[in-house]
Amino acid sequence: MKEVTLGRTGIKVPQNGFGALPIQRVSVEEAVRILRKAYDGGMRFFDTARAYSDSEIKLGEAFGTGYVKREEIVIATKTAAKTPDDFWKDLDTSLTNLKTDYIDIYQFHMMGQCYKPGDGTGMYECMEEAKRQGKIRHIAGTAHKLGVAKELIESGLYETVQYPMSYLASDKEIELLKLCNENNVGFIGMKGLAGGLITNSKAAMAFISQFDGAVPIWGIQKESELDEWLSYMDNTPEYDSEIAKFIADEKNELSGEFCRGCGYCMPCTVGIQINQCNRMILMLRRATSAGWLSEHWQAEMEKINDCIECGKCMTHCPYELNIPVLLRKNLEDYKEVLAGNRKVQ
Structure with a gap:
């Protein structure tokens, strides 16, 4: 498995991250078992969020109770706060849930704007103060809009950026990976399976493995899913001509506008799913x-x-x-x- 350095954070992890959103759907016992198996199988990067109900709590139960040394794993979580008061409430809750003294990568969740010092919101200043206090190690953001992601990368203020990245990505989206490397920003790739539209994990892994500085986080809920990703730790698929053709055919089938299933449009005013x-x-x-x-x-x-x-x-x-x-x-x-x-x- 390729080892990745996430930009100027200096963080080095195997290029196979654990996306902890889906574990909110399973019991604490099942989640702990899956998370620990992921660690035992070589995964070291775990991404969660305050918005993922009890996902942080389950991570805390898995790793905050002495099963691993804290420095052996990288924890990234997120706050959707829009005010400084809510920022500090979220951060304190996350630290308690995760049973840790610090968060490696703290991310503004689904940013609609690029927070900057002196912009009047006070949000970036919160990140700086949290870092000074040692509660977080690195300042980061997540985005779903291309323009916002690009601004985050070029601002010089964010050490990692999380953005949807699968083999269905457009050329403009793939350019973000190059832009991250040019600006020494780590890239965290979410939705690598395009919300379930992609069913070929081998092709998905081979695609992202082409790029330096990128850590994909795979949403894992079942042990069978975890086993599939762990199988690539020692035998990482290569982006060869066969996979390239497969991906080209997939992109042709899914060309044009299509829903990725992210759910940010919900709830509907008349109850449509x-x-x-x-x-x-x-x-x-x-x-x-x-x-x-x-x-x-x-x-x-x-x-x-x-x-x-x-x-x-x-x-x-x-x-x-x-x-x-x-x-x-x-x-x-x-x-x-x-x-x-x-x-x-």
Whole structure:
């Protein structure tokens, strides 16, 4: 497994990070077992957030109780705070949950702007003070919008940047990796499986392994998923001509606007499950159809007819999708599949 240095942080870890969002869906006991197995298998980078319900608590139970020496792992977490008071509350809660004296990489979560010293918000000053106090080691941010990510990288203020990065990325998004290296900024790649649209982990691993300074964090919920990623610790897939062709075919199939399923558009004002309904046809192609064609999902898809086009979802979509139009198109295609007039496999 390739070892990666995250920019000017100097942090060196194997290029296989653990994304701890999904462990909020399993019991504490199961999460602890999976996290410790990840460590025993060679993973050293663990990413979580205050917004991930009890994910931090589970990390604390796994590693804050003497199972490992603190300096043997790298913990990154996030605050979605918008005020200094909330910043300090989040930081203190995270330290308590994680059972640690410090956080290696502290990130502003899903930034809509690049906080800077003297901008009037006081947010960047909070990061600086937390670093002075030794509660955090490195100042960082996460973004879903290309322009914000680019500003973070070029500002000289952030030591790592987290941004969605999969083999479905556009050329402009891939340029962010080069920009990070030019500015000595570490790159943390989230959503490496594009919200479940990518099912070939070998291709996903081979793609990101081409780039220096990048650590992908794979969302892991099941032991079987962990085993797949651990298998690449000693036998990392290479980006060869076969994988390159496979990825080219995938990008061709998924060209144009499509929903990544991030869920930031939620909740819908009329109760539509936007993050699932808006990519239904893609999921039907890439997963067992029966589950998505159940009575439950038929009823959920019918809710698209209730859309009032209020536009609220579009104001939150980091990819600036025309959500009402895509929803109607998915409903139309879905009905064609139900009627037997269209094949999806």
